[in-house]
């Protein structure tokens with residue numbers, strides 16, 4: 001098995017091929033997470049199927065909703081109670097127990113654990129999932145895990161996974177790590193682009209949803225928008241327009257007649273977010289209005305149609321103001337593929353891109369790493385808190401310019417004094433003046 005033979009492995013596989021839900025289960029069954037007890041099999045591994053040896057497998061997700069729903073699904077597949085053998089850990093919600101062997105968690109939570117246990121000794125395998133997203137947390141985590149893999153013995157394995165990552169770049173970063181492609185079993189998704197550019201993607205999204213609702217067969221619709229305001233606006237419009245459809249218009253294509261509009265975005269309370277996972281009531285279909293929170297990892301049961309506006313709200317750094325801002329920008333090709341992939345999880349699907357094929361080809365192949373477009377203040381502080389001495393020289397996959405790191409480090413120190421401290425303890429080295437000054 002590749003994981004046994006390679007300390008660091010890059011795993012690429014089509015969306016829906018089973019990376020997130022199946023690989024941790026295979027690893028557990030193969031005994032890779034078992035504790036050798038000092039005299040186990042080759043290289044400290046103990047064989048046997050889920051031998052109960054106690055080591056853990058961590059699988060990180062960029063978002064809370066993914067960590068929770070994937071853990072729930074895997075617990076169901078394994079026929080165990082959530083929080084026992086399979087659990088999750090997100091901020092303010094730790095659903096694990098001493099018997100947990102597979103733990104889904106946000107990358108931020110694993111970073112916190114690194115603070116207490118820099119070698120992550122309780123984990124035999126760490127899987128960084130959806131690594132293509134390249135959030136600051138993921139990049140810091142990758143840097144730390146690279147160090148953990150180098151310092152831990154043969155009893156540690158690191159897997160870096162995604163459907164859309166740049167395998168060559170990741171392999172190079174991990175010193176020529178092996179990359180493997182896993183065969184997909186995703187259902188076919190027919191991808192459609194507009195024939196001409198749309199002036200207003202919100203109008204286009206509204207029309208596309210109504211068109212699918214009226215003309216297509218059963219299946220829920222997942223629409224990608226950029227933020228809460230847009231979602232709330234479209235939610236109202238859609239409900240009004242759906243209610244005003246002429247008799248017999250809805251369901252013409254054999255689908256249900258009622259349209260149930262549901263939002264999902266990060267600021268929505270978790271219990272409301274979870275409503276999108278409930279099946280649509282009989283006689284209706286769900287139109288789920290989502291930000292990129294629903295772009296990766298998750299499977300929303302019932303979704304057969306995806307409407308992709310082609311835009312996302314992304315963090316950007318305003319150098320003159322020295323501040324972060326959220327900007328609406330075109331998605332990358334990788335994000336567009338992830339979005340389409342949500343349509344083929346349970347059966348054949350259709351993805352409607354509200355932009356032309358030429359526009360798709362002109363998109364950046366992958367999403368630029370967040371670290372290169374954000375204020376480094378919190379990253380510098382986070383690295384300091386993690387005990388990283390050389391913040392400027394930290395082994396990032398894509399290094400921010402040195403000057404930017406130094407400038408941030410300095411302004412953080414000043415900021416800590418001006419603002420009465422930001423929580424992190426930064427000591428400025430004072431030395432007694434020589435000769436002593438008169439008091």
Ligand SMILES: Nc1ncnc2c1ncn2[C@@H]1O[C@H](COP(=O)(O)OP(=O)(O)OP(=O)(O)O)[C@@H](O)[C@H]1O
Pocket residue numbers: 013014015016017018019020021022069073162163186296297298299301341344345346
């Ligand atoms: N909650 C769920 N309900 C129904 N089916 C599910 C659920 N979660 C996963 N599946 C099924 O398992 C398949 C594999 O899902 P999984 O998340 O492991 O794929 P993946 O390769 O990690 O995809 P991605 O790269 O999009 O995250 C899905 O295509 C879907 O058929």
